[in-house]
Amino acid sequence: MFIAHSIEDLRAHLGRYDHPAFVPTMGNLHDGHLALVRQARPLGDVTVASIFVNRLQFLPHEDFDSYPRTWDADCAKLEAAGCDVLFAPRESDLYPVAQTCKVHPDPALADVLEGHFRPGFFIGVCTVVMKLFTCVFSEAKGKRTAVFGKKDYQQLMMIRHMVQQFALPIDIVGAETARAEDGLALSSRNGYLSAEERAEAVQLSLVLKALAATAKQGAFDLPSLEAEAMGKLRARGWNPDYITVRRQSDLQLPVAGEPMVVLGAARLGSTRLIDNLEI
Incomplete structure (x- = not known):
């Protein structure tokens, strides 16, 4: 090389x-x-x-x-x-x-x-x-x-x-995003996580997956769904910046029938993690 x-x-x-x-x-x-x-x-x-x-x-x-x-x-x-x-x-x-x-x-x-x-x-x-x-x-x-x-x-x-x-x-x-066996998106910042935080970190991808499944079914009360998703993380000790469903093409608010993506960013302890899932 x-x-x-x-x-x-x-x-x-x-x-x-x-x-x-x-x-x-x-x-x-x-x-x-x-x-x-x-x-x-x-x-x-x-x-x-x-x-x-x-x-x-x-x-x-x-x-x-x-x-x-x-x-x-x-x-x-x-x-x-x-x-x-x-x-x-x-x-x-x-x-x-x-x-x-x-x-x-x-x-x-x-x-x-x-x-x-x-x-x-x-x-x-x-x-x-x-x-x-x-x-x-x-x-x-x-x-x-x-x-x-x-x-x-x-x-x-x-x-x-x-x-x-x-x-x-x-x-x-x-x-495509590379993931650990439990679904956590690989990131250089994963190295900042303690053993306990690493076990918890997969919850971000799980929350995004659940929101994606609901949005895919055509549920479009998105503000309520996004607030609920962030509430789930807060209840587990996270500090989320956003959990949201957007249009893939330009990350604006989605329109029914167009490809969407669920994105999230949240802090676990002192480590800020991001992830997303295309729908």
């Missing part, structure tokens, strides 16, 4: 390939990330992953400094999963000067759900993804593909919208 720390080294190495398939990450990798790499492998002639903990998408009170950095383990996992190239830029390489030019996504999509509770989060996400795209795909001569997990559903919608708005010649592939 070739490891590039500078943009120049990355572009020089990728110049020999035509069709990169790219998986951006922030490191601290788990089986969900590796599933993205394995899905990307047949989609291009070189499989590229990145590890970069992006300061721009952390709010002042969030865990940028304490976000786990597991470099040696990450490299071993990526190589075993068949990654060909790892791009791991230093902050001074990706942001050599203050990043004052940023991508501001559509507020209708960016300021709801995660964007409501984490203001400015998607500006940081879109800005770094756009910059990573320019680093990875600048030498591509043919098809360009990037793989994102559906677990971060709103992020996936945001990236697709950004690619469409800027007419970027990149195929965005959404990969």
Whole structure:
């Protein structure tokens, strides 16, 4: 596996390939990330992953400094999963000067759900993804593909919208959420859970599954259903930010007959977990 720390080294190495398939990450990798790499492998002639903990998408009170950095383990996992190239830029390489030019996504999509509770989060996400795209795909001569997990559903919608708005010649592939045997969505933040919290954490996916089953039957008193779902979590000691049913296409309020998705975010102890389920 070739490891590039500078943009120049990355572009020089990728110049020999035509069709990169790219998986951006922030490191601290788990089986969900590796599933993205394995899905990307047949989609291009070189499989590229990145590890970069992006300061721009952390709010002042969030865990940028304490976000786990597991470099040696990450490299071993990526190589075993068949990654060909790892791009791991230093902050001074990706942001050599203050990043004052940023991508501001559509507020209708960016300021709801995660964007409501984490203001400015998607500006940081879109800005770094756009910059990573320019680093990875600048030498591509043919098809360009990037793989994102559906677990971060709103992020996936945001990236697709950004690619469409800027007419970027990149195929965005959404990969199914990887889950533990009990149904918990795999996440780097699961490592923050105590043993007791880990046993409880599956309740988020169970509450979403129950709400999805009810919504699928055509029950559309959604505010009451969503409030009931959040009440179930609160009764178990959770602090939910939202449990909601939205339209898959744009995360607006659903219309009968259109594909829907149930999304949830809730804090268990000090750990904030998110999950979703398409209907």
